[in-house]
Amino acid sequence: MTLTNIQFELLDQLYFTMEYYALCQNLSLTGAELDAELKQLLELRLIHQLIYNEQSKEYDFCEEINLERLHTSSYVITKQGLIIHNGR
Secondary structure, three states, X not given: OOOOHHHHHHHHHOOOOEEHHHHHHHOOOOHHHHHHHHHHHHHOOOEEEEEEEOOOOEXXXXXXXXXXXXXXXXXXXXXXXHHHHHOX
């Protein structure tokens, strides 16, 4: 699998859990571009989508991609994402 430069930069950011808006600030992408890249990386299972649970004060993994919560989620690289990212 070949990553685009944008995908590579995005995975660079996600070695630690990061919120959507922090990604917007750290990358020179429009919201639409970031949304498209996140969707693709989620579909490829290279990143996890996380939703903060106020009751437990921890992140819950989304088993299915939740597009309605795309902007209120956080993200982190998966093991497969690490392998592909480090293999470049």
